[in-house]
Every structure is written in structure tokens, then in C-alpha cells.
């Protein structure tokens with residue numbers, strides 16, 4: 001095991017990481033002001049200070065540890081000062097577990113209709129009211145300090161895919177300068193600031209980005225610029241280049257990933273933390289996640305199927321309701337139908353990462369991965 005080395009600043013600290021086999025998989029414990037959490041972990045996405053269709057009580061019940069929220073959205077509405085006046089994001093949304101906020105960079109580039117990026121930061125138009133807005137490292141860090149998350153992210157540019165080498169190089173170098181500015185602007189003790197590795201799909205730029213950010217010494221590292229439409233083998237190749245350069249005793253967060261097959265591969269490379277909108281998003285169009293792939297509950301095939309979505313699932317939906325009932329609700333546009341599919345999908349991913357942690361601790365992760373991939377059709 002690699003014991004936790006004393007960290008200058010806090011808090012997203014690594015207590016222990018258990019290596020397993022020749023893979024880089026590890027089971028760790030993440031220390032934050034709101035508790036100590038087990039990794040590998042899946043973090044439900046709560047973009048606008050709510051995980052869509054489920055309550056904090058239900059999140060706690062299904063084993064959620066850390067949830068994500070979005071600086072970009074909350075900055076535009078209701079405003080991060082307002083949230084600060086409300087006592088911070090934990091109080092505002094009544095969540096006493098961990099919270100991680102993204103810096104807004106990604107959302108500006110993926111949501112903002114108009115955008116102009118300069119050394120200073122990113123100008124964009126609000127997707128809410130079309131007003132001209134501006135985000136910089138300093139503004140993004142101040143906003144995240146106002147929200148009061150346990151883990152905040154440096155302001156970065158998520159390089160689009162595909163991108164020319166030259167653009168990727170210049171953008172990655174700027175993201176590193178923005179990381180340094182983020183660090184200088186971050187004055188809230190007890191809050192961990194993670195840097196975000198970029199580099200596009202270029203091995204050498206990935207290595208430069210990782211090395212530069214490691215020498216700036218952050219308590220944890222996001223791996224960005226992936227899950228942006230690139231083929232999965234390319235994503236895995238970038239992980240192979242990047243993860244080994246990151247300190248073993250610090251958490252690694254692969255941003256925006258993903259489906260169970262991606263999770264099991266990323267854990268093998270040594271990733272600890274995941275987020276993705278997938279489980280909540282597909283739930284809203286009646287798709288349930290299972291260990292053998294997706295199940296479209298809305299399909300006519302399930303009209304008279306009185307079995308649960310998954311007989312072996314411990315979630316509230318599978319313990320109490322049938323596919324026929326959930327299909328009926330979805331067809332009738334009943335909100336409860338969305339709630340049940342969302343509850344199931346979140347539980348599925350939370351439970352899946354728990355099972356991976358158990359496999360790592362029992363030194364059988366590689367066979368767990370084999371069995372899972374054999375059964376799961378993408």
C-alpha cells in the first residue's frame with residue numbers, strides 16, 4: 001500500500017491506496033470536511049443544486065457520498081453570492097455529504113452560444129438570458145469559494161475534439177497558467193482545489209500537462225478533455241499516458257465518465273472518482289442500466305412484465321415496483337416514473353463502484369473486470 005504522505009494543504013487526502021495485481025487499480029479513502037469517503041466512487045451530477053428527480057434523503061439512502069454541482073449554472077442563476085448568503089451550497093440544498101463543483105470552463109465551451117477565449121478568461125453569452133458574461137480563474141475560484149464545496153476545480157479549457165496539435169498545445173499551456181492563477185486566488189482553507197490535466201488527444205501534451213500541474217502541487221487531479229466524443233481506445237491511451245505521472249497518494253478524478261465499461265477500464269488505470277450525467281439523463285427517457293446493458297422500460301415488450309427492472313438490485317424501484325408499472329407511469333408521463341428509473345440508475349452505478357472497491361480489496365479486481373465485460377453488451 002502507499003501510505004498517505006502528509007499534505008501541506010488539506011483535505012482531499014489519501015489515507016491509503018491498496019494496489020491490486022499489476023493493474024493500477026486501488027481502493028482509497030478520501031478525507032473532506034464533510035466526511036471520509038470510499039473510492040473508487042461514482043458522484044451523482046446535481047448541476048443546478050439538485051440531482052434531478054431525487055431528494056437528498058434518497059441520495060443518502062442509496063449510498064451517495066459526494067455529489068457534483070456546477071459553478072457556471074449557479075453563477076448565472078441564482079448567483080453564487082446568494083448561495084453564500086443562504087449559508088453555502090450544503091445548507092442551500094440540505095446535503096451534508098461531500099460536494100464537488102466544476103469550475104465552469106467546460107460549460108462555457110459546451111453551453112455558451114458565443115464565446116471568445118483570451119489569456120484573461122472566457123467571454124460568453126448566458127444560455128438563460130443571452131446577457132454577456134465573463135469567467136476567469138479568479139472569478140471561477142471566488143464563485144466556488146462562495147458555494148463552499150469540499151472540492152473545487154481549477155478554471156480550465158476543455159479542448160474540443162478533434163483539435164489541431166498547435167491549438168491543443170497553446171490551450172494546454174494556458175490552462176496550466178490558469179491553474180496557477182486559480183491556486184493564487186484560492187484562499188479558503190479546508191477546501192481542496194484540484195487541477196485539471198488537459199493535452200487533447202496528444203500523448204506528449206498530456207505528459208507535459210500532467211508534469212507541469214504536479215509540480216504546482218495540488219491535493220488532487222482531474223483528468224479533463226476526455227469523454228468529448230473521442231473513440232474509447234483513444235481515451236484509454238490518454239489515461240495510460242497520464243495517470244502514472246500523477247502522485248499515487250492523491251485522488252484522480254476522470255471528468256464526465258461514464259458508462260460501466262469505461263468505469264471498469266478507468267479503475268484499472270488507477271482512476272478513483274467519476275461523474276456522468278448519463279444515469280440521470282437516460283432515466284428521463286425511460287432507459288434503465290443493468291449489468292447486461294440497457295433496458296428500455298418504455299418498450300411494449302414490458303407491458304405485462306411484472307418482474308422488477310433487476311431482480312438482484314437493492315434499490316427502492318426494484319424492491320417495490322414492476323417493469324409494467326414503471327412503463328405505465330412513463331407512458332402516462334407521470335413524474336414518479338422518472339423518479340423510479342433515476343433512482344435505479346443512480347443506485348446501479350453507486351453499487352457498481354462499491355463492488356469494484358470490494359473486488360480490489362479482495363485482490364480479485366482483474367477477474368471481476370473480465371466477468372463484467374463478458375456480460376455487459378455496450
Ligand SMILES: Cc1ccc(CCc2c3nc[nH]c3cc3c(=O)[nH]c(N)nc23)cc1
Nearest residue numbers: 047068069102106158224225226227255256
Ligand atoms: C455538475 C457537473 C457536470 C459535469 C462535470 C464534468 C464536466 C467536464 C466533462 N464532462 C465530460 N468531459 C468533460 C471534460 C471536462 C474538462 O475538461 N474540464 C472541466 N472543467 N469539466 C469537464 C462536472 C460537474
Ligand SMILES: [Zn+2]
Nearest residue numbers: 313315318344
Ligand atoms: Zn434497481
